[in-house]
Amino acid sequence: MWTVYLSGEIHTDWRDQIKAGAKELGLEIEFTSANTDHDSSDAAGDHLGAEDKAFWRDHKSAKVNAMRIKNLIEQADFAVIRFGDKYKQWNAAFDAGYCAALDVPYITLHDESIIHPLKEVDAAAMAWAQTPQQVVETLRYITQA
Template identity: 65%
Template sequence: MKQWNIYLSGEIHTDWRQQIEQGCKALPVVFTSPVTVHELSDAAGDHLGHAEDPFWRDHQSSKVNAIRTQTLIQNCDLAIVRFGDKYKQWNAAFDAGQCAALGKPYVTLHDDSIIHPLKEVDAMAFAWAKTTSDIIKIIEYVVKQ
């Protein structure tokens, strides 16, 4: 049975990743994700030199983070892109766009309250799920069948 590489993108403030990983323990899957510790992600480029302007600090760190995210997205079989209701996850929308451009299947995970702002992202998704249980069922189906 093929081992699936699944990239978990998006919101970092809840335990949705752990729920999916726990629910898929018995399946031949490997999960990857961006750096999910906000402070570490923000500081990814700090060792390259102090930037006075916050724009340049973010610019340095986003490029270092992109090494990881682009590589993991390019190598995944499926991406799950989670959008929470509290913060605007521009990075998750960007990851979804990369998946679409690369022809990588992705599933969005969000509730009804943000359907409208995500209409273009959802239009390119292979599925939209509202719960981690829905995601686990999709993964079980594609992996087992």
């Protein structure tokens, strides 16, 4: 059983497409991810006490979320890092850097229009895919070759 961490934008169904494609091919992969529910992710630290400034609420929730993310990346055999075109995914870039620091191989997933701003992230990636189906085919090769 392989473990693949899925990182990045939460506004499209790319995760579901990859999971469905892997299932269709019968790939033995467990997929993990950060919390993809925006509201509950933003509120991850609220139980630790109210904050009067947005910075401190975000700071507290980011740390609670990081405990999950850090452990899941450390347990992954490799990761897929998705960058969308609607929002800047600074968290995804951070995840890619963490993967690189831990020597966890990763695949970037983004379209051609953002190649330049992601040149350093892509340089450390083992592959660049433009579609979820390309990711699935890469996973098929890696896990069954």
